Amino acid sequence: MPIECSFNYSNDPQKIYRAEVEFITKDEWLQELECLHSDLTEEDGQLSKEYSSPDSIAGTAYAKIAAVYPGLTAPLLARTEPRTLLDGEQVREVLGSVKHIHAQTAVSLFEQVQPFVDSVEKSHRNNTMAYWPLLKVVRLFTKAEALSTGAIIVDLVGSFFLFFETL
Numbered sequence: 001m002p003i004e005c006s007f008n009y010s011n012d013p014q015k016i017y018r019a020e021v022e023f024i025t026k027d028e029w030l031q032e033l034e035c036l037h038s039d040l041t042e043e044d045g046q047l048s049k050e051y052s053s054p055d056s057i058a059g060t061a062y063a064k065i066a067a068v069y070p071g072l073t074a075p076l077l078a079r080t081e082p083r084t085l086l087d088g089e090q091v092r093e094v095l096g097s098v099k100h101i102h103a104q105t106a107v108s109l110f111e112q113v114q115p116f117v118d119s120v121e122k123s124h125r126n127n128t129m130a131y132w133p134l135l136k137v138v139r140l141f142t143k144a145e146a147l148s149t150g151a152i153i154v155d156l157v158g159s160f161f162l163f164f165e166t167l
Helices: 026-040 057-068 074-079 089-094 106-117 160-165
Strands: 003-007 017-023 098-103 135-142 153-155
Touching: 017 106, 026 057, 026 074, 057 074, 098 106, 106 135
Parallel strands: 003 135
Antiparallel strands: 003 153, 017 098, 017 135
């Protein structure tokens, strides 16, 4: 998921720092779920024995699905059709939407955006849904002079913290 940093042209003092958190569509998530479900299961439809290995394809698929559906066990996820998973209310609320965030400080913006981009297992342990698998792009807008020319910095790797440390 890319994070884009652009110049903030807003003159509203309440919106010195802004962000747009854009989520994938329902169709995009269904397509992703179908691929992940295929990776999580064997050809006979049974749960892959590799699902508990984080370095395996099945383990990666399980981690991504479980991040969004932390209350479901691996065997239950393997038995659940991807289309059925779309019915979750929390997931339906965000798919295809854009969340607009604004702040007066970089720290405040960081704190508001962090829950969406954090891929640490905290949410899974707390049995709360993680949003990172559902993100299409996060756009950050700031008054950084270097961006006033129209330049856009794009982070594809996850060096999100670097942006805030330089402000």
